[in-house]
Amino acid sequence: MTLRLLDTLSGQQRELVPLETGHVRIYSCGPTVYGPAHIGNFRSFLFADLLVRYLRYRGLRVTWVMNITDIDDKIIRGAAAQEITIGEMAKHWTDRFLADAAALRMTPPDVLPRATEHIPEITTLIASLLERDHAYRTEDGSIFFRIASWPAYGRLARLDPEQLRVGERVEADEYGKDDVRDFALWKGPKLGEPTFSTLLGEGRPGWHIECSAMSMKHLGPSFDIHTGAVDLIFPHHEDELAQSEAATGLPFVQTWLHCAHLQMAGSKMAKSTGNIERVGDLLGRGISARALRYVLIAVHYRAPLNYVDASLVAAGSALERLDALLAALAAYREDGPDDSGLADLIAGTRAGFERALDDDLKIAPALAVLFDCVREVNRRIDARTLSTADAEIVTSFLHNLDRVLGIGPDPVDDGLTPDMEALLEARAAARTGRNWSESDRLRDELAQHGIVVEDTRDGQRWRRLEEHHG
RNA sequence: GGCGACGUACCCAAGUGGUUAAGGGGGAGGUCUGCAAAACCUCUAUGCAUCGGUUCGAAUCCGAUCGUCGCCUCCA
Incomplete structure (x- = not known):
């Protein structure tokens, strides 16, 4: 076993040596379930799937954890707009995500933890950060991570914290933060927002803390591989890394893997810009899920994948x-x-x-x-x-x-109807009788039912023709 | 402005110092076949964004230029 992977943090290729012999522990940042995932999202999930499949093929035991973010600003806003609970909204889009993932033959992760089901782990982690003075409370009940207390901050993203441009996308201080760059671990209660009663008081978790809490709960304080797309390097993974190591004093992740973006029409596919193609829509148009999977995994994960319709045909x-x-x-x-x-x-x-x-x-x-x-x-x-x-x-x-x-034909494909079997038998009989016009007619008829017939030295052979075009 | 990735044929895409520049798709011709299909064979980049440089030798290393994309607190 000599798998070498390029680690984002060190910038170096490093050989995978599992912390626990023969057992690789992997955490992948999964979807935020406020809407349908697009094929760019699935690129990052499928590259992790390829990794997991390869490790298992190589005989290693793998524990693969993928989180489901089921509480955040967008879910809260979306649920409010539709007058449903965030639980209903999250359930709906989680089901859809799992259906799309299954269609694309993504290996089911061993654990699919939800943020809302890990509030105790999250608050315990925050409490230990408070204890170690890496975090502080503000007047509205929020809790922030103190970046100044963590000198390594910025190493993963190769950003100089001093250089972060304040004012452009760093919000001016609305919560009374000590430093505008500090990020929220816990958000104090707000009117109209769901809150949890916890040892920290009322409120709800910030985004980054859930991944630290859930990865460490299910994989331990130190594990082998953490995956995501490049846009998660900063701030999400930078923050995860800081708060995790600050809380435990242990190395968090051995190898960070990040895949490049899928591009369409010359720019990044993103829900926020509407420049998206959804799995369900493509499958609904008759695209083969296998072809889509092939397209999404066939380009190296760190290279940008330029998506064009023609690639599905190819x-x-x-x-x-x-x-x-x-x-x-x-x-x-x-x-x-x-x-x-x-x-x-x-x-x-x-x-x-x-x-x-x-x-x-x-x-x-x-x-x-x-x-x-x-x-x-x-x-x-x-x-x-x-x-x-x-x-x-x-x-x-x-x-x-x-x-x-995971691109082979579906194993149970022999569901021939009696009608089709009869047509195949009739055609074979016509060929034996050298009745070419009848055998050609039957070949056309079978083709109309999506069955391709070929004549070979081994006799008449058939296979299903999949739809690959839109 | 800072940081990073990238530019290889008609399309997608390997190759990162040394025989004829992988593979898939598409296209052209051929073999096989009752006809097809599939398959196989041949062909489809003397050239790798451009210009310099290093070297016996460069797609590959160095520099510059042009162009594309991403990150810099919503993000897969």
């Missing part, structure tokens, strides 16, 4: 290439001897695939190796050098790689 075609190979292997029958070169081909492909992903999850060379293997196997199918047993070996090898990628 991804769909690439997937059909894989599907066609698997269908050919499933139908392949040859009594000859085993292919003497197959073991080397598989070993070389596996080695290349792992070498690429070990290097900071370089997905592009991994896919290149996979498609090289696809071409080579197709050659051997054409040349009939594989045995029937070889075909099964290749199939299970490809399925094994797909544990990492």
